[in-house]
Amino acid sequence: MHTWINALSDLQSRGEPCVLVTIIEERGSTPRNAGSKMVVSAEQLFDTIGGGHLEYKAMHIARQMLAERREAPHLERFSLGASLGQCCGGATVLLFEPMGQVQAQIAVFGAGHVGRALVPLLAALPCKVRWIDSREQEFPESLPAGVSKIVSEEPVDEVDELPAGSYCIVMTHNHQLDLELTAAILKRNDFTWFGLIGSKTKRVKFEHRLRERGFAEERLQRMRCPMGIAEVKGKLPIEIAVSIAAEIIATYNASFGQHNNAVNAGPIAQLLPPSRRSQAI
Known part of the structure:
Protein backbone atom coordinates (compact mmCIF):
# COMPACT_ATOMS: atom_id res chain seq x y z
CA MET A 1 0.00 0.00 0.00
CA GLY A 100 1.66 22.31 -1.62
CA GLN A 101 -1.17 24.45 -2.93
CA VAL A 102 0.00 26.54 -5.88
CA GLN A 103 -1.40 30.00 -6.45
CA ALA A 104 -1.29 29.89 -10.23
CA GLN A 105 -1.20 27.50 -13.17
CA ILE A 106 0.69 29.35 -15.90
CA ALA A 107 1.05 28.49 -19.59
CA VAL A 108 3.84 30.24 -21.49
CA PHE A 109 3.65 29.88 -25.27
CA GLY A 110 7.02 30.74 -26.76
CA ALA A 111 10.63 29.97 -25.84
CA GLY A 112 12.23 33.03 -27.39
CA HIS A 113 14.33 35.67 -25.64
CA VAL A 114 11.52 37.04 -23.50
CA GLY A 115 10.24 33.57 -22.65
CA ARG A 116 13.69 32.48 -21.50
CA ALA A 117 13.91 35.57 -19.29
CA LEU A 118 10.36 35.20 -17.94
CA VAL A 119 10.08 31.51 -17.06
CA PRO A 120 12.80 31.52 -14.34
CA LEU A 121 11.01 34.46 -12.69
CA LEU A 122 7.70 32.61 -12.74
CA ALA A 123 9.34 29.43 -11.44
CA ALA A 124 10.37 31.31 -8.29
CA LEU A 125 6.69 31.97 -7.52
CA PRO A 126 4.21 29.50 -5.96
CA CYS A 127 3.03 28.28 -9.34
CA LYS A 128 3.32 25.54 -11.94
CA VAL A 129 4.48 26.51 -15.42
CA ARG A 130 3.80 24.80 -18.74
CA TRP A 131 6.34 26.08 -21.26
CA ILE A 132 5.22 25.35 -24.80
CA ASP A 133 7.00 25.73 -28.13
CA SER A 134 7.42 23.75 -31.35
CA ARG A 135 11.19 24.38 -31.41
CA GLU A 136 12.95 22.09 -28.95
CA GLN A 137 16.31 23.75 -29.59
CA GLU A 138 15.01 27.03 -28.11
CA PHE A 139 14.62 25.58 -24.63
CA PRO A 140 17.56 25.73 -22.20
CA GLU A 141 19.25 22.44 -21.29
CA SER A 142 17.95 22.52 -17.72
CA LEU A 143 14.63 23.82 -16.44
CA PRO A 144 13.76 25.27 -13.03
CA ALA A 145 11.72 23.15 -10.63
CA GLY A 146 8.00 23.42 -11.28
CA VAL A 147 8.42 23.99 -15.03
CA SER A 148 7.26 21.42 -17.60
CA LYS A 149 8.65 21.63 -21.12
CA ILE A 150 6.14 20.77 -23.84
CA VAL A 151 7.46 20.45 -27.38
CA SER A 152 4.47 20.40 -29.72
CA GLU A 153 4.19 20.75 -33.48
CA GLU A 154 0.70 22.12 -32.86
CA PRO A 155 0.91 24.50 -29.88
CA VAL A 156 -2.72 25.56 -30.38
CA ASP A 157 -3.82 22.02 -29.45
CA GLU A 158 -2.23 22.53 -26.02
CA VAL A 159 -4.80 25.18 -25.15
CA ASP A 160 -7.42 22.44 -24.66
CA GLU A 161 -5.15 20.74 -22.10
CA LEU A 162 -4.86 23.75 -19.78
CA PRO A 163 -6.59 23.67 -16.37
CA ALA A 164 -9.48 26.07 -15.96
CA GLY A 165 -8.37 29.31 -14.35
CA SER A 166 -4.92 29.25 -15.95
CA TYR A 167 -2.77 32.28 -16.61
CA CYS A 168 -1.94 32.30 -20.33
CA ILE A 169 1.01 34.13 -21.87
CA VAL A 170 1.43 34.20 -25.65
CA MET A 171 4.80 35.32 -27.02
CA THR A 172 5.73 33.08 -29.94
CA HIS A 173 7.99 33.80 -32.91
CA ASN A 174 5.07 33.87 -35.33
CA HIS A 175 2.28 36.46 -35.46
CA GLN A 176 -0.16 34.07 -37.15
CA LEU A 177 0.47 31.50 -34.42
CA ASP A 178 -0.07 34.24 -31.83
CA LEU A 179 -3.43 34.98 -33.48
CA GLU A 180 -4.52 31.33 -33.50
CA LEU A 181 -3.50 30.88 -29.87
CA THR A 182 -5.35 34.06 -28.93
CA ALA A 183 -8.52 32.83 -30.65
CA ALA A 184 -8.32 29.44 -28.92
CA ILE A 185 -7.75 30.98 -25.48
CA LEU A 186 -10.54 33.54 -25.87
CA LYS A 187 -12.88 30.85 -27.15
CA ARG A 188 -12.37 28.81 -23.95
CA ASN A 189 -12.83 31.97 -21.87
CA ASP A 190 -12.20 30.19 -18.57
CA PHE A 191 -8.75 31.67 -17.91
CA THR A 192 -7.88 33.94 -15.00
CA TRP A 193 -5.57 36.17 -17.03
CA PHE A 194 -4.39 36.27 -20.64
CA GLY A 195 -1.53 38.39 -21.94
CA LEU A 196 -0.33 38.78 -25.52
CA ILE A 197 3.08 40.29 -26.23
CA GLY A 198 3.12 43.16 -28.69
CA SER A 199 2.32 46.79 -29.31
CA LYS A 200 -0.96 48.70 -29.40
CA THR A 201 -0.82 48.40 -33.18
CA LYS A 202 -0.68 44.62 -32.90
CA ARG A 203 -3.67 44.69 -30.59
CA VAL A 204 -5.71 46.75 -33.06
CA LYS A 205 -4.88 44.32 -35.89
CA PHE A 206 -5.72 41.28 -33.79
CA GLU A 207 -8.99 42.77 -32.54
CA HIS A 208 -10.05 43.47 -36.15
CA ARG A 209 -9.33 39.88 -37.22
CA LEU A 210 -11.01 38.42 -34.14
CA ARG A 211 -14.14 40.51 -34.66
CA GLU A 212 -14.30 39.09 -38.18
CA ARG A 213 -14.33 35.63 -36.56
CA GLY A 214 -17.30 36.61 -34.41
CA PHE A 215 -15.66 37.44 -31.08
CA ALA A 216 -17.66 39.93 -29.01
CA GLU A 217 -16.11 43.14 -27.72
CA GLU A 218 -16.50 42.02 -24.11
CA ARG A 219 -14.41 38.92 -24.84
CA LEU A 220 -11.70 40.95 -26.57
CA GLN A 221 -11.36 43.23 -23.55
CA ARG A 222 -10.15 40.29 -21.48
CA MET A 223 -6.95 40.23 -23.55
CA ARG A 224 -4.00 42.17 -22.13
CA CYS A 225 -1.97 43.62 -25.00
CA PRO A 226 0.41 45.23 -24.41
CA MET A 227 0.85 43.23 -21.22
CA GLY A 228 2.90 44.10 -18.18
CA ILE A 229 2.82 47.08 -15.86
CA ALA A 230 3.73 50.50 -17.17
CA GLU A 231 5.93 51.32 -14.17
CA VAL A 232 8.59 48.87 -15.41
CA LYS A 233 10.15 50.58 -18.41
CA GLY A 234 12.42 49.29 -21.14
CA LYS A 235 12.47 46.84 -24.03
CA LEU A 236 15.20 44.42 -22.96
CA PRO A 237 13.92 40.83 -22.55
CA ILE A 238 14.52 40.87 -18.78
CA GLU A 239 12.76 44.24 -18.41
CA ILE A 240 9.72 43.00 -20.31
CA ALA A 241 9.81 39.75 -18.31
CA VAL A 242 9.87 41.60 -14.97
CA SER A 243 6.95 43.75 -16.10
CA ILE A 244 4.86 40.70 -17.07
CA ALA A 245 5.74 38.82 -13.89
CA ALA A 246 4.76 41.85 -11.82
CA GLU A 247 1.32 41.98 -13.43
CA ILE A 248 0.76 38.28 -12.84
CA ILE A 249 1.74 38.65 -9.17
CA ALA A 250 -0.67 41.57 -8.76
CA THR A 251 -3.42 39.55 -10.42
CA TYR A 252 -3.10 36.37 -8.40
CA ASN A 253 -2.73 38.35 -5.16
CA ALA A 254 -6.06 40.01 -5.99
CA SER A 255 -7.91 36.84 -6.99
CA PHE A 256 -6.31 34.03 -4.93
CA GLY A 257 -8.87 31.83 -3.22
CA GLN A 258 -11.70 32.84 -5.52
CA HIS A 259 -13.38 30.79 -8.22
CA ASN A 260 -12.25 32.25 -11.53
CA ASN A 261 -14.56 32.03 -14.51
CA ALA A 262 -15.78 34.09 -17.43
CA VAL A 263 -18.01 36.16 -15.15
CA ASN A 264 -15.66 37.23 -12.36
CA ALA A 265 -12.23 37.03 -13.98
CA GLY A 266 -12.82 39.82 -16.48
CA PRO A 267 -12.40 42.87 -14.19
CA ILE A 268 -8.98 41.75 -12.91
CA ALA A 269 -7.11 43.66 -15.60
CA GLN A 270 -8.83 46.83 -14.43
CA LEU A 271 -6.77 46.67 -11.23
CA LEU A 272 -3.69 47.58 -13.22
CA PRO A 273 -2.76 50.68 -15.23
CA PRO A 274 -2.70 50.22 -19.01
CA SER A 275 0.78 49.71 -20.40
CA ARG A 276 2.03 52.65 -22.44
CA ARG A 277 5.09 51.07 -23.91
CA SER A 278 5.49 48.77 -26.92
CA GLN A 279 6.84 45.28 -26.43
CA ALA A 280 9.28 43.82 -28.89
CA ILE A 281 9.10 40.12 -29.61
Missing part, protein backbone atom coordinates in the same frame (compact mmCIF):
# COMPACT_ATOMS: atom_id res chain seq x y z
CA HIS A 2 1.16 3.52 -0.77
CA THR A 3 1.29 5.03 2.73
CA TRP A 4 0.29 8.59 3.40
CA ILE A 5 3.82 9.75 4.19
CA ASN A 6 5.22 8.38 0.91
CA ALA A 7 2.28 9.80 -1.01
CA LEU A 8 2.75 13.22 0.57
CA SER A 9 6.43 13.22 -0.33
CA ASP A 10 5.74 12.15 -3.93
CA LEU A 11 3.00 14.73 -4.47
CA GLN A 12 5.06 17.56 -3.02
CA SER A 13 8.07 16.63 -5.16
CA ARG A 14 5.83 16.91 -8.24
CA GLY A 15 4.30 20.17 -7.04
CA GLU A 16 0.83 18.60 -6.94
CA PRO A 17 -1.43 20.04 -4.23
CA CYS A 18 -3.17 17.75 -1.76
CA VAL A 19 -4.86 17.73 1.65
CA LEU A 20 -3.62 15.77 4.66
CA VAL A 21 -6.59 14.50 6.73
CA THR A 22 -5.96 13.48 10.35
CA ILE A 23 -8.27 12.08 13.05
CA ILE A 24 -7.75 14.49 15.95
CA GLU A 25 -10.35 13.13 18.35
CA GLU A 26 -12.51 10.03 18.43
CA ARG A 27 -15.41 9.44 20.80
CA GLY A 28 -17.72 6.49 20.69
CA SER A 29 -17.55 2.78 20.03
CA THR A 30 -15.97 2.88 16.58
CA PRO A 31 -12.88 1.14 15.16
CA ARG A 32 -11.18 4.43 14.15
CA ASN A 33 -7.91 5.44 15.78
CA ALA A 34 -6.95 8.98 16.69
CA GLY A 35 -3.90 10.00 14.70
CA SER A 36 -4.85 8.01 11.60
CA LYS A 37 -4.12 9.93 8.39
CA MET A 38 -4.90 9.90 4.72
CA VAL A 39 -3.81 12.08 1.80
CA VAL A 40 -6.31 13.36 -0.75
CA SER A 41 -5.30 14.75 -4.14
CA ALA A 42 -7.59 15.92 -6.93
CA GLU A 43 -7.73 12.42 -8.42
CA GLN A 44 -6.32 9.97 -5.86
CA LEU A 45 -6.72 8.82 -2.26
CA PHE A 46 -3.81 7.43 -0.23
CA ASP A 47 -4.08 5.46 3.01
CA THR A 48 -7.25 5.43 5.12
CA ILE A 49 -8.89 6.84 8.22
CA GLY A 50 -11.11 3.79 8.56
CA GLY A 51 -13.24 3.79 5.44
CA GLY A 52 -17.00 4.11 5.37
CA HIS A 53 -19.17 7.16 4.95
CA LEU A 54 -16.97 9.34 7.16
CA GLU A 55 -13.99 8.77 4.89
CA TYR A 56 -16.13 9.52 1.85
CA LYS A 57 -17.33 12.81 3.36
CA ALA A 58 -13.77 13.72 4.36
CA MET A 59 -12.57 13.08 0.80
CA HIS A 60 -15.33 15.31 -0.55
CA ILE A 61 -14.43 18.17 1.83
CA ALA A 62 -10.71 17.83 0.98
CA ARG A 63 -11.35 18.00 -2.75
CA GLN A 64 -13.61 21.01 -2.30
CA MET A 65 -10.75 22.71 -0.45
CA LEU A 66 -8.43 21.89 -3.36
CA ALA A 67 -10.91 23.25 -5.89
CA GLU A 68 -11.21 26.47 -3.89
CA ARG A 69 -7.42 26.67 -3.43
CA ARG A 70 -7.82 27.12 0.29
CA GLU A 71 -4.61 27.57 2.27
CA ALA A 72 -5.75 27.56 5.90
CA PRO A 73 -6.15 24.33 7.92
CA HIS A 74 -9.71 23.38 8.77
CA LEU A 75 -11.28 21.42 11.65
CA GLU A 76 -14.53 19.53 11.10
CA ARG A 77 -16.57 17.72 13.78
CA PHE A 78 -18.74 14.80 12.67
CA SER A 79 -21.51 13.56 14.95
CA LEU A 80 -21.71 9.81 14.53
CA GLY A 81 -25.07 8.21 14.10
CA ALA A 82 -27.58 7.84 11.34
CA SER A 83 -26.05 10.68 9.31
CA LEU A 84 -22.80 8.70 8.92
CA GLY A 85 -24.38 5.27 8.81
CA GLN A 86 -23.27 4.41 12.35
CA CYS A 87 -25.35 2.40 14.79
CA CYS A 88 -24.00 4.20 17.84
CA GLY A 89 -23.42 7.73 19.07
CA GLY A 90 -20.15 9.58 19.40
CA ALA A 91 -18.14 12.11 17.45
CA THR A 92 -15.02 12.35 15.32
CA VAL A 93 -12.96 15.50 14.79
CA LEU A 94 -10.87 15.70 11.60
CA LEU A 95 -8.09 18.13 10.74
CA PHE A 96 -7.75 19.10 7.06
CA GLU A 97 -4.33 20.55 6.14
CA PRO A 98 -3.76 21.84 2.57
CA MET A 99 -0.28 20.92 1.33
Whole structure:
Protein backbone atom coordinates (compact mmCIF):
# COMPACT_ATOMS: atom_id res chain seq x y z
CA MET A 1 0.00 0.00 0.00
CA HIS A 2 1.16 3.52 -0.77
CA THR A 3 1.29 5.03 2.73
CA TRP A 4 0.29 8.59 3.40
CA ILE A 5 3.82 9.75 4.19
CA ASN A 6 5.22 8.38 0.91
CA ALA A 7 2.28 9.80 -1.01
CA LEU A 8 2.75 13.22 0.57
CA SER A 9 6.43 13.22 -0.33
CA ASP A 10 5.74 12.15 -3.93
CA LEU A 11 3.00 14.73 -4.47
CA GLN A 12 5.06 17.56 -3.02
CA SER A 13 8.07 16.63 -5.16
CA ARG A 14 5.83 16.91 -8.24
CA GLY A 15 4.30 20.17 -7.04
CA GLU A 16 0.83 18.60 -6.94
CA PRO A 17 -1.43 20.04 -4.23
CA CYS A 18 -3.17 17.75 -1.76
CA VAL A 19 -4.86 17.73 1.65
CA LEU A 20 -3.62 15.77 4.66
CA VAL A 21 -6.59 14.50 6.73
CA THR A 22 -5.96 13.48 10.35
CA ILE A 23 -8.27 12.08 13.05
CA ILE A 24 -7.75 14.49 15.95
CA GLU A 25 -10.35 13.13 18.35
CA GLU A 26 -12.51 10.03 18.43
CA ARG A 27 -15.41 9.44 20.80
CA GLY A 28 -17.72 6.49 20.69
CA SER A 29 -17.55 2.78 20.03
CA THR A 30 -15.97 2.88 16.58
CA PRO A 31 -12.88 1.14 15.16
CA ARG A 32 -11.18 4.43 14.15
CA ASN A 33 -7.91 5.44 15.78
CA ALA A 34 -6.95 8.98 16.69
CA GLY A 35 -3.90 10.00 14.70
CA SER A 36 -4.85 8.01 11.60
CA LYS A 37 -4.12 9.93 8.39
CA MET A 38 -4.90 9.90 4.72
CA VAL A 39 -3.81 12.08 1.80
CA VAL A 40 -6.31 13.36 -0.75
CA SER A 41 -5.30 14.75 -4.14
CA ALA A 42 -7.59 15.92 -6.93
CA GLU A 43 -7.73 12.42 -8.42
CA GLN A 44 -6.32 9.97 -5.86
CA LEU A 45 -6.72 8.82 -2.26
CA PHE A 46 -3.81 7.43 -0.23
CA ASP A 47 -4.08 5.46 3.01
CA THR A 48 -7.25 5.43 5.12
CA ILE A 49 -8.89 6.84 8.22
CA GLY A 50 -11.11 3.79 8.56
CA GLY A 51 -13.24 3.79 5.44
CA GLY A 52 -17.00 4.11 5.37
CA HIS A 53 -19.17 7.16 4.95
CA LEU A 54 -16.97 9.34 7.16
CA GLU A 55 -13.99 8.77 4.89
CA TYR A 56 -16.13 9.52 1.85
CA LYS A 57 -17.33 12.81 3.36
CA ALA A 58 -13.77 13.72 4.36
CA MET A 59 -12.57 13.08 0.80
CA HIS A 60 -15.33 15.31 -0.55
CA ILE A 61 -14.43 18.17 1.83
CA ALA A 62 -10.71 17.83 0.98
CA ARG A 63 -11.35 18.00 -2.75
CA GLN A 64 -13.61 21.01 -2.30
CA MET A 65 -10.75 22.71 -0.45
CA LEU A 66 -8.43 21.89 -3.36
CA ALA A 67 -10.91 23.25 -5.89
CA GLU A 68 -11.21 26.47 -3.89
CA ARG A 69 -7.42 26.67 -3.43
CA ARG A 70 -7.82 27.12 0.29
CA GLU A 71 -4.61 27.57 2.27
CA ALA A 72 -5.75 27.56 5.90
CA PRO A 73 -6.15 24.33 7.92
CA HIS A 74 -9.71 23.38 8.77
CA LEU A 75 -11.28 21.42 11.65
CA GLU A 76 -14.53 19.53 11.10
CA ARG A 77 -16.57 17.72 13.78
CA PHE A 78 -18.74 14.80 12.67
CA SER A 79 -21.51 13.56 14.95
CA LEU A 80 -21.71 9.81 14.53
CA GLY A 81 -25.07 8.21 14.10
CA ALA A 82 -27.58 7.84 11.34
CA SER A 83 -26.05 10.68 9.31
CA LEU A 84 -22.80 8.70 8.92
CA GLY A 85 -24.38 5.27 8.81
CA GLN A 86 -23.27 4.41 12.35
CA CYS A 87 -25.35 2.40 14.79
CA CYS A 88 -24.00 4.20 17.84
CA GLY A 89 -23.42 7.73 19.07
CA GLY A 90 -20.15 9.58 19.40
CA ALA A 91 -18.14 12.11 17.45
CA THR A 92 -15.02 12.35 15.32
CA VAL A 93 -12.96 15.50 14.79
CA LEU A 94 -10.87 15.70 11.60
CA LEU A 95 -8.09 18.13 10.74
CA PHE A 96 -7.75 19.10 7.06
CA GLU A 97 -4.33 20.55 6.14
CA PRO A 98 -3.76 21.84 2.57
CA MET A 99 -0.28 20.92 1.33
CA GLY A 100 1.66 22.31 -1.62
CA GLN A 101 -1.17 24.45 -2.93
CA VAL A 102 0.00 26.54 -5.88
CA GLN A 103 -1.40 30.00 -6.45
CA ALA A 104 -1.29 29.89 -10.23
CA GLN A 105 -1.20 27.50 -13.17
CA ILE A 106 0.69 29.35 -15.90
CA ALA A 107 1.05 28.49 -19.59
CA VAL A 108 3.84 30.24 -21.49
CA PHE A 109 3.65 29.88 -25.27
CA GLY A 110 7.02 30.74 -26.76
CA ALA A 111 10.63 29.97 -25.84
CA GLY A 112 12.23 33.03 -27.39
CA HIS A 113 14.33 35.67 -25.64
CA VAL A 114 11.52 37.04 -23.50
CA GLY A 115 10.24 33.57 -22.65
CA ARG A 116 13.69 32.48 -21.50
CA ALA A 117 13.91 35.57 -19.29
CA LEU A 118 10.36 35.20 -17.94
CA VAL A 119 10.08 31.51 -17.06
CA PRO A 120 12.80 31.52 -14.34
CA LEU A 121 11.01 34.46 -12.69
CA LEU A 122 7.70 32.61 -12.74
CA ALA A 123 9.34 29.43 -11.44
CA ALA A 124 10.37 31.31 -8.29
CA LEU A 125 6.69 31.97 -7.52
CA PRO A 126 4.21 29.50 -5.96
CA CYS A 127 3.03 28.28 -9.34
CA LYS A 128 3.32 25.54 -11.94
CA VAL A 129 4.48 26.51 -15.42
CA ARG A 130 3.80 24.80 -18.74
CA TRP A 131 6.34 26.08 -21.26
CA ILE A 132 5.22 25.35 -24.80
CA ASP A 133 7.00 25.73 -28.13
CA SER A 134 7.42 23.75 -31.35
CA ARG A 135 11.19 24.38 -31.41
CA GLU A 136 12.95 22.09 -28.95
CA GLN A 137 16.31 23.75 -29.59
CA GLU A 138 15.01 27.03 -28.11
CA PHE A 139 14.62 25.58 -24.63
CA PRO A 140 17.56 25.73 -22.20
CA GLU A 141 19.25 22.44 -21.29
CA SER A 142 17.95 22.52 -17.72
CA LEU A 143 14.63 23.82 -16.44
CA PRO A 144 13.76 25.27 -13.03
CA ALA A 145 11.72 23.15 -10.63
CA GLY A 146 8.00 23.42 -11.28
CA VAL A 147 8.42 23.99 -15.03
CA SER A 148 7.26 21.42 -17.60
CA LYS A 149 8.65 21.63 -21.12
CA ILE A 150 6.14 20.77 -23.84
CA VAL A 151 7.46 20.45 -27.38
CA SER A 152 4.47 20.40 -29.72
CA GLU A 153 4.19 20.75 -33.48
CA GLU A 154 0.70 22.12 -32.86
CA PRO A 155 0.91 24.50 -29.88
CA VAL A 156 -2.72 25.56 -30.38
CA ASP A 157 -3.82 22.02 -29.45
CA GLU A 158 -2.23 22.53 -26.02
CA VAL A 159 -4.80 25.18 -25.15
CA ASP A 160 -7.42 22.44 -24.66
CA GLU A 161 -5.15 20.74 -22.10
CA LEU A 162 -4.86 23.75 -19.78
CA PRO A 163 -6.59 23.67 -16.37
CA ALA A 164 -9.48 26.07 -15.96
CA GLY A 165 -8.37 29.31 -14.35
CA SER A 166 -4.92 29.25 -15.95
CA TYR A 167 -2.77 32.28 -16.61
CA CYS A 168 -1.94 32.30 -20.33
CA ILE A 169 1.01 34.13 -21.87
CA VAL A 170 1.43 34.20 -25.65
CA MET A 171 4.80 35.32 -27.02
CA THR A 172 5.73 33.08 -29.94
CA HIS A 173 7.99 33.80 -32.91
CA ASN A 174 5.07 33.87 -35.33
CA HIS A 175 2.28 36.46 -35.46
CA GLN A 176 -0.16 34.07 -37.15
CA LEU A 177 0.47 31.50 -34.42
CA ASP A 178 -0.07 34.24 -31.83
CA LEU A 179 -3.43 34.98 -33.48
CA GLU A 180 -4.52 31.33 -33.50
CA LEU A 181 -3.50 30.88 -29.87
CA THR A 182 -5.35 34.06 -28.93
CA ALA A 183 -8.52 32.83 -30.65
CA ALA A 184 -8.32 29.44 -28.92
CA ILE A 185 -7.75 30.98 -25.48
CA LEU A 186 -10.54 33.54 -25.87
CA LYS A 187 -12.88 30.85 -27.15
CA ARG A 188 -12.37 28.81 -23.95
CA ASN A 189 -12.83 31.97 -21.87
CA ASP A 190 -12.20 30.19 -18.57
CA PHE A 191 -8.75 31.67 -17.91
CA THR A 192 -7.88 33.94 -15.00
CA TRP A 193 -5.57 36.17 -17.03
CA PHE A 194 -4.39 36.27 -20.64
CA GLY A 195 -1.53 38.39 -21.94
CA LEU A 196 -0.33 38.78 -25.52
CA ILE A 197 3.08 40.29 -26.23
CA GLY A 198 3.12 43.16 -28.69
CA SER A 199 2.32 46.79 -29.31
CA LYS A 200 -0.96 48.70 -29.40
CA THR A 201 -0.82 48.40 -33.18
CA LYS A 202 -0.68 44.62 -32.90
CA ARG A 203 -3.67 44.69 -30.59
CA VAL A 204 -5.71 46.75 -33.06
CA LYS A 205 -4.88 44.32 -35.89
CA PHE A 206 -5.72 41.28 -33.79
CA GLU A 207 -8.99 42.77 -32.54
CA HIS A 208 -10.05 43.47 -36.15
CA ARG A 209 -9.33 39.88 -37.22
CA LEU A 210 -11.01 38.42 -34.14
CA ARG A 211 -14.14 40.51 -34.66
CA GLU A 212 -14.30 39.09 -38.18
CA ARG A 213 -14.33 35.63 -36.56
CA GLY A 214 -17.30 36.61 -34.41
CA PHE A 215 -15.66 37.44 -31.08
CA ALA A 216 -17.66 39.93 -29.01
CA GLU A 217 -16.11 43.14 -27.72
CA GLU A 218 -16.50 42.02 -24.11
CA ARG A 219 -14.41 38.92 -24.84
CA LEU A 220 -11.70 40.95 -26.57
CA GLN A 221 -11.36 43.23 -23.55
CA ARG A 222 -10.15 40.29 -21.48
CA MET A 223 -6.95 40.23 -23.55
CA ARG A 224 -4.00 42.17 -22.13
CA CYS A 225 -1.97 43.62 -25.00
CA PRO A 226 0.41 45.23 -24.41
CA MET A 227 0.85 43.23 -21.22
CA GLY A 228 2.90 44.10 -18.18
CA ILE A 229 2.82 47.08 -15.86
CA ALA A 230 3.73 50.50 -17.17
CA GLU A 231 5.93 51.32 -14.17
CA VAL A 232 8.59 48.87 -15.41
CA LYS A 233 10.15 50.58 -18.41
CA GLY A 234 12.42 49.29 -21.14
CA LYS A 235 12.47 46.84 -24.03
CA LEU A 236 15.20 44.42 -22.96
CA PRO A 237 13.92 40.83 -22.55
CA ILE A 238 14.52 40.87 -18.78
CA GLU A 239 12.76 44.24 -18.41
CA ILE A 240 9.72 43.00 -20.31
CA ALA A 241 9.81 39.75 -18.31
CA VAL A 242 9.87 41.60 -14.97
CA SER A 243 6.95 43.75 -16.10
CA ILE A 244 4.86 40.70 -17.07
CA ALA A 245 5.74 38.82 -13.89
CA ALA A 246 4.76 41.85 -11.82
CA GLU A 247 1.32 41.98 -13.43
CA ILE A 248 0.76 38.28 -12.84
CA ILE A 249 1.74 38.65 -9.17
CA ALA A 250 -0.67 41.57 -8.76
CA THR A 251 -3.42 39.55 -10.42
CA TYR A 252 -3.10 36.37 -8.40
CA ASN A 253 -2.73 38.35 -5.16
CA ALA A 254 -6.06 40.01 -5.99
CA SER A 255 -7.91 36.84 -6.99
CA PHE A 256 -6.31 34.03 -4.93
CA GLY A 257 -8.87 31.83 -3.22
CA GLN A 258 -11.70 32.84 -5.52
CA HIS A 259 -13.38 30.79 -8.22
CA ASN A 260 -12.25 32.25 -11.53
CA ASN A 261 -14.56 32.03 -14.51
CA ALA A 262 -15.78 34.09 -17.43
CA VAL A 263 -18.01 36.16 -15.15
CA ASN A 264 -15.66 37.23 -12.36
CA ALA A 265 -12.23 37.03 -13.98
CA GLY A 266 -12.82 39.82 -16.48
CA PRO A 267 -12.40 42.87 -14.19
CA ILE A 268 -8.98 41.75 -12.91
CA ALA A 269 -7.11 43.66 -15.60
CA GLN A 270 -8.83 46.83 -14.43
CA LEU A 271 -6.77 46.67 -11.23
CA LEU A 272 -3.69 47.58 -13.22
CA PRO A 273 -2.76 50.68 -15.23
CA PRO A 274 -2.70 50.22 -19.01
CA SER A 275 0.78 49.71 -20.40
CA ARG A 276 2.03 52.65 -22.44
CA ARG A 277 5.09 51.07 -23.91
CA SER A 278 5.49 48.77 -26.92
CA GLN A 279 6.84 45.28 -26.43
CA ALA A 280 9.28 43.82 -28.89
CA ILE A 281 9.10 40.12 -29.61
